[in-house]
Amino acid sequence: xxxxxxxxxxxxxxxxxxxxxxxxxxxxxxxxxxxxxxxxxxxxxxxxxxxxxxxxxxxxxxxxxxxxxxxxxxxxxxxxxxxxxxxxxxxxxxxxxxxxxxxxxxxxxxxxxxxxxxxxxxxxxxxxxxxxxxxxxxxxxxxxxxxxxxxxxxxxxxxxxxxxxxxxxxxxxxxxxxxxxxxxxxxxxxxxxxxxxxxxxxxxxxxxxxxxxxxxxxxxxxxxxxxxxxxxxxxxxxxxxxxxxxxxxxxxxxxxxxxxxxxxxxxxxxxxxxxxxxxxxxxxxxxxxxxxxxxxxxxxxxxxxx
Amino acid sequence: xxxxxxxxxxxxxxxxxxxxxxxxxxxxxxxxxxxxxxxxxxxxxxxxxxxxxxxxxxxxxxxxxxxxxxxxxxxxxxxxxxxxxxxxxxxxxxxxxxxxxxxxxxxxxxxxxxxxxxxxxxxxxxxxxxxxxxxxxxxxxxxxxxxxxxxxxxxxxxxxxxxxxxxxxxxxxxxxxxxxxxxxxxxxxxxxxxxxxxxxxxxxxxxxxxxxxxxxxxxxxxxxxxxxxxxxxxxxxxxxxxxxxxxxxxxxxxxxxxxxxxxxxxxxxxxxxxxxxxxxxxxxxxxxxxxxxxxxxxxxxxxxxx
DNA sequence: CTAGTGCGCGTACGATGTATGCGCACTAGT
DNA sequence: ACTAGTGCGCATACATCGTACGCGCACTAG
Numbered sequence: 001x002x003x004x005x006x007x008x009x010x011x012x013x014x015x016x017x018x019x020x021x022x023x024x025x026x027x028x029x030x031x032x033x034x035x036x037x038x039x040x041x042x043x044x045x046x047x048x049x050x051x052x053x054x055x056x057x058x059x060x061x062x063x064x065x066x067x068x069x070x071x072x073x074x075x076x077x078x079x080x081x082x083x084x085x086x087x088x089x090x091x092x093x094x095x096x097x098x099x100x101x102x103x104x105x106x107x108x109x110x111x112x113x114x115x116x117x118x119x120x121x122x123x124x125x126x127x128x129x130x131x132x133x134x135x136x137x138x139x140x141x142x143x144x145x146x147x148x149x150x151x152x153x154x155x156x157x158x159x160x161x162x163x164x165x166x167x168x169x170x171x172x173x174x175x176x177x178x179x180x181x182x183x184x185x186x187x188x189x190x191x192x193x194x195x196x197x198x199x200x201x202x203x204x205x206x207x208x209x210x211x212x213x214x215x216x217x218x219x220x221x222x223x224x225x226x227x228x229x230x231x232x233x234x235x236x237x238x239x240x241x242x243x244x245x246x247x248x249x250x251x252x253x254x255x256x257x258x259x260x261x262x263x264x265x266x267x268x269x270x271x272x273x274x275x276x277x278x279x280x281x282x283x284x285x286x287x288x289x290x291x292x293x294x295x296x297x298x299x300x301x302x303x304x305x306x
Numbered sequence: 307x308x309x310x311x312x313x314x315x316x317x318x319x320x321x322x323x324x325x326x327x328x329x330x331x332x333x334x335x336x337x338x339x340x341x342x343x344x345x346x347x348x349x350x351x352x353x354x355x356x357x358x359x360x361x362x363x364x365x366x367x368x369x370x371x372x373x374x375x376x377x378x379x380x381x382x383x384x385x386x387x388x389x390x391x392x393x394x395x396x397x398x399x400x401x402x403x404x405x406x407x408x409x410x411x412x413x414x415x416x417x418x419x420x421x422x423x424x425x426x427x428x429x430x431x432x433x434x435x436x437x438x439x440x441x442x443x444x445x446x447x448x449x450x451x452x453x454x455x456x457x458x459x460x461x462x463x464x465x466x467x468x469x470x471x472x473x474x475x476x477x478x479x480x481x482x483x484x485x486x487x488x489x490x491x492x493x494x495x496x497x498x499x500x501x502x503x504x505x506x507x508x509x510x511x512x513x514x515x516x517x518x519x520x521x522x523x524x525x526x527x528x529x530x531x532x533x534x535x536x537x538x539x540x541x542x543x544x545x546x547x548x549x550x551x552x553x554x555x556x557x558x559x560x561x562x563x564x565x566x567x568x569x570x571x572x573x574x575x576x577x578x579x580x581x582x583x584x585x586x587x588x589x590x591x592x593x594x595x596x597x598x599x600x601x602x603x604x605x606x607x608x609x610x611x612x
Numbered sequence: 613c614t615a616g617t618g619c620g621c622g623t624a625c626g627a628t629g630t631a632t633g634c635g636c637a638c639t640a641g642t
Numbered sequence: 643a644c645t646a647g648t649g650c651g652c653a654t655a656c657a658t659c660g661t662a663c664g665c666g667c668a669c670t671a672g
Contacts, residue, residue, distance in 0.1 A: 116628065129630080129652050138629065185494065188539045194565065199575055207577035214581060216598070223599030226536030227529070233494045234532055259500065269505055271513035275520060292522070293529030300606030337618065352618070422659065435621050435661080444660065 096134040098124065100144045104180065107145065111240055112182040115142075142186050143195065149180045151197040158204045163298055165208035166220075169201050170228050170294055177232035178287075181239050184232035212305050220301060227297060228290070235286045250284070316354040402440040404430065406450045413451065413488040417546055421448075421488075448492050449501065455486045457503040464510045469604055471514035472526075475507050476534050476600055483538035484593075487545050490538035518611050526607060533603060534596070541592045556590070 102123055107115050117138060121128040135141040153176045158165045177184050187195075202221060209217035264273045319334060337351040408429055413421050423444055427434040441447040459482045464471045483490050493501075508527060515523035548554055559566070570579045 117630080118628080127652055129654090132630075133651070185491075188491065188543055194569070196569055196573075199569060199573060199578065203573075203575035203578040206581060210577055210580070218581070219595050219598040220602070222540065222595060223533070223537070223602065226540055226599070227533045228536075229539070230532030230534075230536030231529070233535070234528065237494055263500070263502055263505060267502075267505060267509075269509035271516055272505065272509040274516070275512060275524070289525050289528060292525040293532070296526070296529065296606035296610050297602060298606065299609040300602035300604065303605040303609065304602055352620095423661080424659080433621055435623090438661075439620070 096144070097148075099131055099134050100141065100148055103141055103145045104149055107182040107186075108180055112142075112186060113240075115182075117141075142189070146183060146186050147195050147197045149183055150176055150195065150201075152176065152179070155200050155204055158208065162208040162211070163302065166205055166224065166301070167294060167298060169204050169208075170224055173201065173225065173228045174232070174290055177228070177235070181232075181236045184229045184236050187229065209305075216305065220305075224297065227293060231286065231290050231293060234289075238284075238286075319354065402450070403454075405437055405440050406447065406454055409447055409451045410455055410486065413492075414486055418448075418488040418492060423447075448495070452489060452492050453501050453503045455489055456482055456501065456507075458482065458485070461506050461510055464514065468514040468517070469608065472511055472530065472607070473600060473604060475510050475514075476530055479507065479531065479534045480538070480596055483534065483541070487538075487542045490535045490542050493535065515611075522611065526611075530603065533599060537592065537596050537599060540595075544590075544592075 099120060102120050103115060106119060106123065117131055118128050121131055124131075131141075135144065153172050155169065155172060159168055205221045205224065206217055209220060212220075261276070263269075264276070405426060408426050409421060412425060412429065421444075423437055424434050427437050430437075437447075441450065459478050461475065461478060465474055511527045511530065512523055515526060518526075547558075567582070569575075570582070
C-alpha cells in the first residue's frame with residue numbers, strides 16, 4: 001500500500017524524456033516492450049504510461065503507440081458518450097470526481113476505517129479495479145478527498161487585522177474538520193502531498209503575519225494548524241468511539257467511574273480527585289473548547305509578536 | 307478488528323456474578339457448556355473466561371472448572387519454569403511485557419504500519435496465536451504500548467509555579483513523542499481507553515491550575531495536549547515520509563519547487579511567494595517549533611487566567 | 613483408572629489493497 | 643479488405659492482515 005513498482009518505470013521514462021533522449025513526436029516504448037525490458041506485467045507497464053499521461057508528458061495515439069508530447073485538442077466524434085462522460089481535453093476528471101465524492105460520503109458516514117476500494121466500487125455500481133483508472137490508488141484517493149473536502153470551505157474575504165485574519169482561517173479549518181470528521185487523521189496520514197486547496201489558507205496566514213519575522217510567521221502557522229488538527233482529532237476519536245460502542249463520553253465516565261476512582265486513589269492524584277469530587281459537570285462542547293484554545297493562542301501571539 | 311464476540315459472553319457472566327446469581331466458590335459454566343449454550347467455538351468461550359480471569363472475578367481450578375472468586379495465593383511447585391517465567395500470583399505480566407516491548411521496538415524502528423501480530427511473533431520466535439494469550443488483540447496491545455511508552459517518561463518533581471509546571475508536563479510529553487514517533491497517532495487511534503500512566507500527567511496539569519475555574523482548567527489541559535500531539539504528528543509525518551521515500555523535507559521542496567511555484571503563481575498567493583522569493587532558509591527544527599508554540603500558548607494562558 | 617477440565621497453538625477464514633493477465637475495439641500499414 | 647499491433651478495461655488472483663476456530667494435550671477429582 002506504500003510501495004511503488006510501476007513508478008520506477010514512469011520515472012525512468014520521464015528522465016529519458018527530460019534528457020531529450022525521447023523527443024516530442026517520438027514513440028515511447030510500448031506496453032509490450034516495457035513488459036519485455038523491465039520484466040513486469042502488462043498492467044504494470046500500462047500503469048506506468050498512465051502516470052506519464054496524467055502528467056501530460058505523453059499521450060496515446062491509437063494504432064501508433066504512446067508518443068511524447070501533450071495530447072492534441074480532442075476531436076469530439078460527437079455523441080457516443082458511453083454513459084460516463086469524458087472531458088473535452090481527454091482527461092477523466094468527471095469520473096474521478098464521482099469516485100472522490102463517494103469516498104467522502106462513505107468516510108463522512110462511517111469513518112475512514114470503513115473506506116475501502118471495494119466498498120466505493122460497490123456503491124458506485126462498478127467493478128473494483130475500474131476505480132484504479134481514475135484514482136491511482138487508495139493513498140492518492142485520500143489525498144484527493146482531503147483536497148476536495150477542504151475545497152468545500154473557501155476562505156472568503158480575509159479581515160485586515162492580523163488577529164482576526166488568523167482566527168478566520170482557523171475557524172474555516174475547524175468548520176471543515178467538523179463536517180468531515182475523518183479529515184484530521186487523513187491529513188496527517190497522507191504523506192506531505194501537495195494539497196492545492198490548502199495553499200490559500202497558508203497564504204492567508206502568512207499574509208496576515210507579513211509584518212513579523214519570517215521564521216516566527218512560519219512557526220505560528222504550523223503551530224496554529226497543529227493545534228486545530230489536534231482538537232479535531234479529539235473530536236474524531238470521540239465520534240468514532242461513540243459510533244463503535246454506542247456509548248457517549250458522559251456515559252463512559254459513569255461506567256468506568258469505579259475503575260477511574262480506584263486509580264485516582266491508588267496514585268493519589270489529588271487534583272484529579274478534586275475535579276470529580278464535587279459534582280462538577282463539564283459539558284463536553286468541542287466548539288467552546290476549540291474557541292478557548294484559539295483565544296489562548298491568539299492572546300499569546302499578541303504578547304510574543306508585540 | 308474492532309468487533310467484540312467473546313466480550314458479550316464475558317459481560318453476561320459478569321452480570322450474573324454481580325447479581326449474586328453466581329456466588330463465590332460456585333462454578334461458572336465450563337467452556338464446553340458455553341460452547342453449547344451460546345453456540346460459539348471452544349476458543350471463544352475460553353477467551354471469555356480469560357477476560358473474567360484477568361479481572362480477577364474468577365479463577366481456574368484444574369480438574370474442577372472455573373470458580374467465582376479471586377485466585378488463591380499461588381503454590382509454587384518450585385523450579386519447573388518452562389523457559390518463560392510465570393509471576394508468583396499466576397498472572398502472565400512478564401511475557402506480556404516482552405510482547406509489548408517488541409511491539410514498541412518494531413514501531414520505533416519502522417512505524418506503526420509495520421507493526422503486525424505475525425511480525426511480533428516472528429521476532430520473538432513464537433507462533434502468532436501465542437501472542438493472544440498475553441495481549442487480547444492488536445488494539446489492546448497498542449494501548450499497552452502507549453501506556454508503557456509514556457511510562458518511560460515519569461514526571462519527576464513538578465515546579466510550583468503553574469506556568470513552569472505546565473511547561474514541564476508538556477516537555478515530558480514532547481520527549482515521549484520524540485522518542486516514539488508512532489505514539490502521537492497511536493494515542494489518537496486507540497479508543498479513549500484508560501492509559502494509567504497518563505493520569506499523573508493530567509493530574510499535574512490540573513493541580514497546577516487549581517486556582518482557576520474548573521472548566522477553564524480542563525479546557526486548558528485538553529488544548530495543551532492537543533497542541534503537543536498536533537506538533538508531534540507533524541514530526542511523525544515528516545519522519546515517515548523520509549523513511550518511505552528517502553527524501554528529506556528540504557529536498558522535497560527543491561524537487562517539488564516547480565510545481566509549487568506554478569501553483570503559487572496561478573493562485574496569486576503573494577505572501578507565500580514572498581516567503582520563497584528571497585532565499586529565506588527555514589531550518590525545520592521541530593524542537594524549536596514546539597517550544598515556540600508552547601511559549602505562545604503559555605503567554606496566552608497568562609493573559610486569559612490573569 | 614476414567615471422565616472431565618482449561619490451556620496452548622496450528623489452521624483457516626474473511627477482509628484488504630492492488631499486481632497480473634486476458635479479451636477486446638481500434639487503427640495504420642499493406 | 644485484411645492483418646498486425648496498439649492501448650484499454652476489467653475479472654481474477656495474490657500477499658497480507660487480524661483473529662475465530664477446533665484439536666490435542668496435561669492435568670486433576672472422583
